[in-house]
Amino acid sequence: MAYSEKLLEHYENPRNVGSLDKNADDVGTGLVGAPACGDVMKLQIRVNEQGVIEDAKFKTFGCGSAIASSSLATEWIKGKSLDEAEQIKNSQIAQHLALPPVKIHCSILAEDAIKAAVADYRAKHAKKDESASQAAQ
Amino acid sequence: MSTVANRTMTPERPIGEKGDNRPKMPIYLDYQATTPCDPRVVEAMLPYFTEKFGNPHSRNHQYGWEAEDAVETARKQIASIIGADEREVIFTSGATESNNLALKGVAHFYKDRKNHLITVVTEHKCVLDSARHLEEEGFEVAYLPVRQDGLVDLERLKNAITDKTLLVSVMAANNEIGVIQPLAQIGEICRSRGVLFHTDAAQAVGKIPLDVKAMKIDLMSISGHKIYGPKGIGALYVGRKPRVRLQALITGGGQERGMRSGTLPTPLCVGLGAACAIAEKEMGAEAERLRMLRDRFYAAIKQRLPEVFLNGDLEQRLPGNLNLSFAYVEGEGLMMGIKDLCVSSGSACTSASLEPSYVLRALGVEEELAHTSLRIGFGRFTTEQDVDYAVEHIVGAVNRLRELSPLWEMAQEGVDIKSIQWTGH
Numbered sequence: 001m002a003y004s005e006k007l008l009e010h011y012e013n014p015r016n017v018g019s020l021d022k023n024a025d026d027v028g029t030g031l032v033g034a035p036a037c038g039d040v041m042k043l044q045i046r047v048n049e050q051g052v053i054e055d056a057k058f059k060t061f062g063c064g065s066a067i068a069s070s071s072l073a074t075e076w077i078k079g080k081s082l083d084e085a086e087q088i089k090n091s092q093i094a095q096h097l098a099l100p101p102v103k104i105h106c107s108i109l110a111e112d113a114i115k116a117a118v119a120d121y122r123a124k125h126a127k128k129d130e131s132a133s134q135a136a137q
Numbered sequence: 138m139s140t141v142a143n144r145t146m147t148p149e150r151p152i153g154e155k156g157d158n159r160p161k162m163p164i165y166l167d168y169q170a171t172t173p174c175d176p177r178v179v180e181a182m183l184p185y186f187t188e189k190f191g192n193p194h195s196r197n198h199q200y201g202w203e204a205e206d207a208v209e210t211a212r213k214q215i216a217s218i219i220g221a222d223e224r225e226v227i228f229t230s231g232a233t234e235s236n237n238l239a240l241k242g243v244a245h246f247y248k249d250r251k252n253h254l255i256t257v258v259t260e261h262k263c264v265l266d267s268a269r270h271l272e273e274e275g276f277e278v279a280y281l282p283v284r285q286d287g288l289v290d291l292e293r294l295k296n297a298i299t300d301k302t303l304l305v306s307v308m309a310a311n312n313e314i315g316v317i318q319p320l321a322q323i324g325e326i327c328r329s330r331g332v333l334f335h336t337d338a339a340q341a342v343g344k345i346p347l348d349v350k351a352m353k354i355d356l357m358s359i360s361g362h363k364i365y366g367p368k369g370i371g372a373l374y375v376g377r378k379p380r381v382r383l384q385a386l387i388t389g390g391g392q393e394r395g396m397r398s399g400t401l402p403t404p405l406c407v408g409l410g411a412a413c414a415i416a417e418k419e420m421g422a423e424a425e426r427l428r429m430l431r432d433r434f435y436a437a438i439k440q441r442l443p444e445v446f447l448n449g450d451l452e453q454r455l456p457g458n459l460n461l462s463f464a465y466v467e468g469e470g471l472m473m474g475i476k477d478l479c480v481s482s483g484s485a486c487t488s489a490s491l492e493p494s495y496v497l498r499a500l501g502v503e504e505e506l507a508h509t510s511l512r513i514g515f516g517r518f519t520t521e522q523d524v525d526y527a528v529e530h531i532v533g534a535v536n537r538l539r540e541l542s543p544l545w546e547m548a549q550e551g552v553d554i555k556s557i558q559w560t561g562h
Binding site: 014019034035036037039040059066112116 | 470493554
């Protein structure tokens with residue numbers, strides 16, 4: 001498969017590879033895909049008090065397109081607010097990397113990974129807010 | 138033995154442009170996909186393009202006679218390597234055509250009396266698709282499963298044969314996992330039940346000893362480009378004792394005893410013949426050399442990487458073939474990381490249909506391991522340096538990708554991956 005230079009660049013030098021502590025309060029973790037499908041992405045975000053994503057890390061089991069899509073995703077979401085991160089569309093990822101049609105689903109998985117990480121963070125804080133307001137009563 | 142080993146296609150490893158000591162041409166380790174022509178084969182073919190270019194069926198002049206001689210010599214060479222009589226060998230455009238002719242040609246001839254065929258789930262697509270085509274015409278086909286080691290269960294074969302069975306088709310050696318089927322035993326079973334036995338021997342001819350009489354084989358498909366011969370030529374062995382009849386797929390001037398019309402491509406026939414002659418002479422020594430290279434590679438990989446699994450039986454296997462699953466690392470991603478090596482993968486990501494290898498699935502290999510598989514094929518021009526370089530390169534890439542892999546991370550942490558509820562897609 002003839003991949004674009006940008007895609008190859010991400011594959012050779014992936015950004016933000018690694019893990020954050022999934023039990024930490026300020027971390028949201030998204031785990032999407034399935035080993036049986038040949039595609040698994042784990043994407044984590046560290047969010048500050050202002051609701052801005054300070055740091056992002058990823059790990060991916062998948063083809064070159066999957067690795068590049070998730071690497072790009074972490075690059076894009078750093079410095080964005082949670083709402084802004086949720087706006088990122090798979091088509092933007094696919095276009096930036098010039099993904100061939102048969103690989104578009106990799107970009108969809110990356111979009112899902114972002115949303116899952118954000119949702120996980122929000123869920124953690126919804127619980128906290130709930131227990132805080134209960135305590136206050 | 139020495140002449141073959143020295144005859145490398147890329148002799149010295151030239152230094153890369155940036156002076157970084159990397160070879161310019163990638164190392165070819167995909168010999169099951171295709172093989173380069175042996176230079177001796179090309180040499181044999183050349184005169185028949187511009188000098189001795191006659192039509193072998195031209196009966197009345199020297200150009201024709203010379204071409205005919207060359208074709209008949211080639212026919213003898215092909216017959217010799219499989220233990221057949223030269224009248225039992227017909228030329229085709231390749232193993233795909235041979236398989237089509239064997240299945241459809243035989244089925245159509247015998248259809249009034251028998252309408253049942255038996256084949257195996259791990260066959261090449263041209264056999265499976267021809268069988269499916271026959272099913273649409275009203276034939277019944279049984280697709281036998283294989284064991285975990287890739288071998289056919291002979292009891293199941295015996296039980297599948299009915300009095301309507303006309304043909305059993307089992308490939309001699311599998312293209313993905315290199316596994317060799319017990320041909321003599323299958324032949325014995327079929328002959329005793331009055332059923333024809335066809336084998337797709339594209340990957341096996343010239344690599345393992347074959348004897349159609351001793352193995353009671355009635356039809357055999359042969360491929361030129363799998364044995365260092367040219368692409369675009371193959372052959373079909375059609376037994377005469379007992380006589381196998383078939384209906385031609387390609388009709389016309391009645392060449393090849395009416396079984397396959399068309400002007401024979403003299404240079405290609407010569408090439409296939411020469412390839413067979415070379416293979417017959419060098420098969421023993423070459424098999425030993427390939428086994429040595431293969432074992433050297435596999436031992437080194439196993440020593441340096443944990444969680445690597447072999448797909449298919451190690452002993453009943455083509456000497457130069459390996460099919461390995463590197464757990465937690467996806468195949469296409471891995472191949473991108475070993476750009477200097479040419480191999481292939483059973484991962485879904487490498488197929489146009491996004492389905493993982495059906496052969497690996499038939500072995501019972503779990504999907505996630507199927508996605509991590511690489512097929513590596515050593516061949517006549519593979520050197521020890523190639524093998525050592527490949528080991529370094531693959532070990533490096535697997536380690537790098539395992540660092541990137543969430544599944545590897547989970548496995549290291551002791552998480553049971555099977556217990557997780559995956560979102561899937």
